[in-house]
Amino acid sequence: MGRWVPGARGRLQRVAFELFAERGFEQTTVAEIAARAGLTERTFFRHFADKREVLFAGQDELTAQVVGALAAAPAELSALDAAAIAVEASTEVLGDRPDGPRARQTVIDAHPELRERELIKMEGLVAAIADGLRDRGVPAGAAALAASSAVAVFRMGFERWITAEDGAMLDACIRQALVELRQVAAAP
């Protein structure tokens, strides 16, 4: 057995989430998180750039999944369809049950500082999708708008998924939101 207990990063994430859910984000200090994880404050900041980041560690994985799905999408699809298929692939990361994501979203929505971080992560997803679309030959302007639209569709689908009472699947919610977006954008 090593000098220290392995899995420090995961422990910090789990403990931080518990404390944020119990007391709220601002009422929890980094020192408390670290102590309950059997570590020091300094070690927390070696694993996470700041106090908020501990809640968003999975974001890179989601982005990678979406970008991979975009690259694998059939070439003949329109920009928006390809981007929509890509964000649907988020189901691979988020799973079937909305319980976990819902609990996490509840914590985020309760604290503006965390909402800010979530928004910039979403903006990173938009940029990654736009990059992928340009790689498919989509012009820059259309790529940016399609990526932005796809993420808006994802966000609406995600929100319905975690609030739905009928157990709807995430990909179905996303597809439904895409249909609505096209209706909204249809020329008058």
Add this chain to the structure above:
Amino acid sequence: MGRWVPGARGRLQRVAFELFAERGFEQTTVAEIAARAGLTERTFFRHFADKREVLFAGQDELTAQVVGALAAAPAELSALDAAAIAVEASTEVLGDRPDGPRARQTVIDAHPELRERELIKMEGLVAAIADGLRDRGVPAGAAALAASSAVAVFRMGFERWITAEDGAMLDACIRQALVELRQVAAAP
């Protein structure tokens, strides 16, 4: 003449912008801003909730302008058209010359913390537009998507406006972006 020089708030904004542009956001302390404005750190925080907010004081005005334009838009317009007309009204606040907004955007884009704040302000604009659309009788889902699309269109139009070399007007850039969005969203 009063005990203190009037215009403290405006002085803080101007000085803060200068220092952020010269040295960067992180290399500037609130104490320095306050000192150069002839005030104390404590007074800075009486005028602005935090260090970033000093750059975003005009946002409320822009949101109010957009919401007002939305309420005044013809009732027969589609949700997206009404929202697009509303964001075009931002010209009333932003003016004709892109120089100022461009300089401000340069500072913001250089610092992730400021980008976060900008994003949550944009999200506030989305929410305000969605509210206004619901007041017009637009269903919640369509309102959210139309608001989100309109702000995406505004952002693309704004970016082209401040980077354009041909002196294009902001409202024209926004209208052009709206056309592109409709092309992107058109059913395949």
Add this chain to the structure above:
DNA sequence: GCACTCGATGTCAGACACTGACATCACTAG
């Protein structure tokens, strides 16, 4: 087995953002 490096952590000091409580002082209403 020994020296040596490496990686994760601990320790410590400090800068800076932000807050609460209380003091000051010109101005103003009565």
Add this chain to the structure above:
DNA sequence: CTAGTGATGTCAGTGTCTGACATCGAGTGC
């Protein structure tokens, strides 16, 4: 003239985040 108001100053304190250096177990080469 006096009491009250509002913007500011002063001060002490908490919490986030960083840099520099120390520690110690585990692997590595010899």
